[in-house]
Amino acid sequence: MREAVFKNEVEVLLCLIPLQKNGACTEDCSFCAQSSKYPTPINAYPLVPKEEMIEGALKAVSIKANRYCIVTSGRRATKEEVYQIAEAVKEIKKNIPVKVCVSIGSVDEEDLKLLKEAGVERVNHNLETSERFFPNIVTTHPWRERYETIKKVQKAGLSTCCGGIFGIGETDEDIVDLALTYRELNVNSIPLNFLIPIPGTPLEKNSSMTPQRALKILALFKLFNPYAEIRRCGGREINLREYHEVAMEIANCLMAGGYLTRAGRPPGKDEEMIKKLGRKLITKRGEFSKNKVEV
Ligand code: SF4
DSSP states (O other): OHHHHOSOTTEEEEEEOOEEEBSOBSOOOTTOTTBTTSOOOOOOBOOOOHHHHHHHHHHHHHTTOSEEEEEEOSSBOOHHHHHHHHHHHHHHHHHOOOEEEEEOBBOOHHHHHHHHHHTOOEEEOOOBSOTTTHHHHOOSSOHHHHHHHHHHHHHTTOEEEOOEEESSSOOHHHHHHHHHHHHHHTOSEEEEEEOOOOTTSTTTTOOOOOHHHHHHHHHHHHHHOTTSEEEEOTTHHHHHGGGTTGGGGTOOEEEESOBTTBOOOOHHHHHHHHHHTTOEEOSSOOSOOOOOOOO
16 A cells, blocks of 8 residues: 555654643543643643744754644643743744644634744644544543544645554554544644553553554555655654564654653654664655545
């Protein structure tokens, strides 16, 4: 499927997603260190100043990432926070050659207009799991709210990045349903996370993921969503273990330099792996081009 769909199979894309506001979240997502409902070991801080957001973009360029995502904790950002983020994005777009994404929770039409005009190109909003299983993981807001947010992002003409997290007690059916939902929504990027159990959260003892299952999940999302950028994100190396390299055959986009509240692989190690596999880091490309393939 990959060879049929992508022109250049050796390309690899990296993204960097430093947390620009951490913790103190009112929501109760069972896997998340940032929820104020759980006694998790994090250092909470409010939205960082513009200069720090700009610094993040420079760091993204320095590790050869083609995308930089401004991420904040919480169900939604305040209007003031959206304004501050938009101001930082304007500066970034003037001077730094990187695509800018945001992941700031629920957004409305007004937020999207402001962010798009500032230069944001893509919005991340994860459904996380199937609609059926979602209430087992989150009780403070409904799955539909997330789904409707994705629709709003598409309506605003922005690119969509929508992913999931696995190893949280979901069934095979939940995984298939999520992959089918993204196929129906035709999202542009699908970041796939594998649980890193966080002490203090309800899922602190979950460790059901095997490397084989993680690999199958990546393959399933690729087969159902051949035109999307399948992005390996949180928990990739500790869950895929011996399959971490071979997984590059399926998912050639990587979240680099850490996963929000958890450290990831040093970017140099990913670069080494990419070179060893004869692949090439692409810093400028946007969406993958689409060939005419029946899928
Ligand atoms: S995933 Fe987002 S909404 Fe849920 S607890 Fe974490 S920061 Fe809050």
